[in-house]
Amino acid sequence: MDRIFHRSWLRQAFIYLFALLLTVVCAAPLFWMALTSIKPDQEILSSPPTLWTNQGSLDAYARLFANTNFFDYLQNSLVVAGVATLLCIFVATLAGYSITRFRFWGRETFAATTLFTYMMAPIMIVIPFFILMRGLGLNNTHLGLILGYSAFALPFSLWLLRSFFQSIPLELEEAALIDGATRPQAVRYVIVPLALPGVIATSIFTFIVAWNDYLFARIMISSDKLKTLPVGVQDLMDSSFLDWGVIMAAGVVATIPALIFFIAVQRFLIAGWGAGGVKG
Numbered sequence: 001m002d003r004i005f006h007r008s009w010l011r012q013a014f015i016y017l018f019a020l021l022l023t024v025v026c027a028a029p030l031f032w033m034a035l036t037s038i039k040p041d042q043e044i045l046s047s048p049p050t051l052w053t054n055q056g057s058l059d060a061y062a063r064l065f066a067n068t069n070f071f072d073y074l075q076n077s078l079v080v081a082g083v084a085t086l087l088c089i090f091v092a093t094l095a096g097y098s099i100t101r102f103r104f105w106g107r108e109t110f111a112a113t114t115l116f117t118y119m120m121a122p123i124m125i126v127i128p129f130f131i132l133m134r135g136l137g138l139n140n141t142h143l144g145l146i147l148g149y150s151a152f153a154l155p156f157s158l159w160l161l162r163s164f165f166q167s168i169p170l171e172l173e174e175a176a177l178i179d180g181a182t183r184p185q186a187v188r189y190v191i192v193p194l195a196l197p198g199v200i201a202t203s204i205f206t207f208i209v210a211w212n213d214y215l216f217a218r219i220m221i222s223s224d225k226l227k228t229l230p231v232g233v234q235d236l237m238d239s240s241f242l243d244w245g246v247i248m249a250a251g252v253v254a255t256i257p258a259l260i261f262f263i264a265v266q267r268f269l270i271a272g273w274g275a276g277g278v279k280g
Contacts, residue, residue, distance in 0.1 A: 002017055010262045030255065037061070037248035044244050054170060060245035061253070070250055072225055073232030078257060080142050081210035084149035088157050089199060091150070097187060101173075122215050130219050145220050145228070147151045149210040157202045164198030165191070205253035209256055229254045252274045 036044055038056040064070050098108055110132060129148055136145035168191060176186040192199070215228040222226050227235070233250045236243075 020238045027279060033248050033251050037245060039245065041245060051272050053123050058251040060243075062248045063243065064246045064253070066238060067247070068232075068250075069224060069227075070232060070236075072254070073227055074253065074257075076142065077211060077229040078228060080145050080149065082208050083142075084146045084153070084210040085203050085206045087146065089203050090151045092154055092157035092161050092202060093192070093195075093199060095158050096165050098168075099162050100165040101159075101170075114155045117155045126213060126215055127154075130217075133220065139220060140222050140226065142226060145216060146218045148158065148220065149206075151217075153206040153209045159205055160202050160205075161195065161198050164195045168194045183239075186265050204265065207261055208258065 029246070035053070037060050038058065039053045040055050040057065040059075043050050043053055043055070100153070129151075132235060133139045133144040133148070134140075136144075138147070172190055172194070173186050176190045177183065181189070213228075214234065217228045217231045218234075221231065224235075229250075233247065233254065236247055236250060
């Protein structure tokens with residue numbers, strides 16, 4: 001018994017140590033970025049580098065918003081990523097439900113073909129997509145960028161939600177229909193709450209894809225006022241006067257919305273995991 005307890009303790013200790021090491025490795029660049037953003041200019045490029053500073057200030061953040069168009073970049077990214085996420089989730093939810101609940105010819109072939117399109121690298125479709133958007137008069141617009149992000153994230157989102165809908169027993173929906181609910185009501189009050197973890201997980205994936213994208217935004221947007229954060233921050237690095245304090249401050253601020261979004265939806269994700277089942 002003592003030997004079994006000892007092995008279990010060692011296994012748990014190893015897991016906790018590995019998780020701690022992974023956390024440190026992942027968090028170290030973010031910590032260094034945040035620390036650099038509050039350092040005075042003379043300490044940023046000092047050799048050897050200083051691990052901590054006693055002269056921290058927010059001057060870099062003040063220069064970021066005063067001397068650049070960073071606020072416009074931030075606003076553009078929030079609008080584009082938010083709308084693209086809502087559009088993609090709406091279409092993927094309807095499509096995923098339809099594929100799992102309605103029988104029609106070629107249903108499985110359609111689902112497999114949809115996932116196959118996700119295997120195409122963005123670089124392979126960005127030029128044809130740009131030509132299409134230019135023909136529609138949507139180049140250099142946020143609408144064209146939103147459609148691009150939605151189209152790129154939709155295949156994987158559809159496949160992921162399809163798996164969640166397949167895991168929901170059909171009997172639950174049939175019971176709601178027998179009790180007098182319409183199909184839209186059954187979907188809204190029975191299916192969607194049970195599929196909430198999938199919807200939230202898919203929304204996180206879609207938001208991160210749209211928030212971090214550089215390629216589509218670089219090709220589609222030419223106006224400085226319409227640029228998103230990845231393109232805007234890259235332009236700051238390409239400027240003639242390279243201010244590392246401002247660039248690190250931009251990285252910190254660009255990380256905050258994605259972090260807030262994840263924290264905001266996390267409670268719904270956990271609540272969805274605990275939902276489901278039939279009461280006796």
